[in-house]
Amino acid sequence: MDPVNILCVKWGTKYGPDYVNKLRSMVRRNMSRPYRFVCLTDDATGIDPDIEIFPLPKIGIPEFDAATGWTRLHGWLKVTVFAAPLYDLTGPTLFLDVDIVITGPLDAFFDPPGDFIVIKEWDKRDETGNTSVFRFTAGAHGALIADLSQSLASAQSDYRNEQEFVTSWFGRQGRMTYWPKGWCVSFKRHCMHRGIMGFFKPARIPEGARVVVFHGKPNPPDAIIGRSGKWYRRVLPVDWVRELWQ
Structure with a gap:
C-alpha cells in the first residue's frame, strides 16, 4: 500500500511547537496505513526531529511570500498547501489543523472518492466548508493559487477568510464533497452541553466522532483546565482532552 500524507501548517506564535508534536502523536495512535507526517512552518524550533519539516511554500504572491507571524493575512497563509509542486509530496493528502483533538481512527478519511473533501461548516446554510480537516491531492491544484x-484584492474583499475562498473555488467547479456527518465535530457546538447543563456536566465526545475541532475559544489546553476564554461561556475541566491531547 502506497503511503499517504498527513499535513499541517504552523506559523507565527499563536500555536507553539507542542501543538505540532501532540498532533503527530495523535496521528500515530490513530493511523494504521503507511503515511508521511509533514509540517510546513516558518519556525521549526521545538518540533520533534522525527517530523518532516518544510518551509512555508513560496507561491509567487508577494503579500503571502513576505507575510510573517500572525498578520492580517494569517488564516490565508493556509492556501500555500495548494502550491504546485508541493515539494516532493504527491498523492492523497489529509490536512489537519494543529488545534484539534483526534478521537478516532483516521484511515477512513482516505477512503471516500473525491478531489476535495472537507467539513461542512456547521454554522452556515450555504456550501461553505470548514478547512480544519480536508483531503486533496498534493500538487494538483495550482490553478487555485493562480x-x-x-484576484487577490477582490478575493480578500469578497471572502471573509481562507476557507470561504477555498471551498467556494472548489464548489464552483463541482469538485467539493463533505465528510460523513459526525466524523468531524465542533467542541463548542457538539461536545459541550447546552444551557444550564453546561454548568454541571463536562463536554463529551459525540458517538462516532473522529476529530474534535477547537475553533475560536477555548483551545485544547483551555478545555483541560476548564477555562472558556469567554465571559459568557463556562467550560468544566475535560478529562478526555487531557488524555487524548498528548
Missing part, C-alpha cells in the same frame, strides 16, 4: 493571484 486564480487567487489574479
Whole structure:
C-alpha cells in the first residue's frame, strides 16, 4: 500500500511547537496505513526531529511570500498547501489543523472518492466548508493559487477568510464533497452541553466522532483546565482532552 500524507501548517506564535508534536502523536495512535507526517512552518524550533519539516511554500504572491507571524493575512497563509509542486509530496493528502483533538481512527478519511473533501461548516446554510480537516491531492491544484493571484484584492474583499475562498473555488467547479456527518465535530457546538447543563456536566465526545475541532475559544489546553476564554461561556475541566491531547 502506497503511503499517504498527513499535513499541517504552523506559523507565527499563536500555536507553539507542542501543538505540532501532540498532533503527530495523535496521528500515530490513530493511523494504521503507511503515511508521511509533514509540517510546513516558518519556525521549526521545538518540533520533534522525527517530523518532516518544510518551509512555508513560496507561491509567487508577494503579500503571502513576505507575510510573517500572525498578520492580517494569517488564516490565508493556509492556501500555500495548494502550491504546485508541493515539494516532493504527491498523492492523497489529509490536512489537519494543529488545534484539534483526534478521537478516532483516521484511515477512513482516505477512503471516500473525491478531489476535495472537507467539513461542512456547521454554522452556515450555504456550501461553505470548514478547512480544519480536508483531503486533496498534493500538487494538483495550482490553478487555485493562480486564480487567487489574479484576484487577490477582490478575493480578500469578497471572502471573509481562507476557507470561504477555498471551498467556494472548489464548489464552483463541482469538485467539493463533505465528510460523513459526525466524523468531524465542533467542541463548542457538539461536545459541550447546552444551557444550564453546561454548568454541571463536562463536554463529551459525540458517538462516532473522529476529530474534535477547537475553533475560536477555548483551545485544547483551555478545555483541560476548564477555562472558556469567554465571559459568557463556562467550560468544566475535560478529562478526555487531557488524555487524548498528548
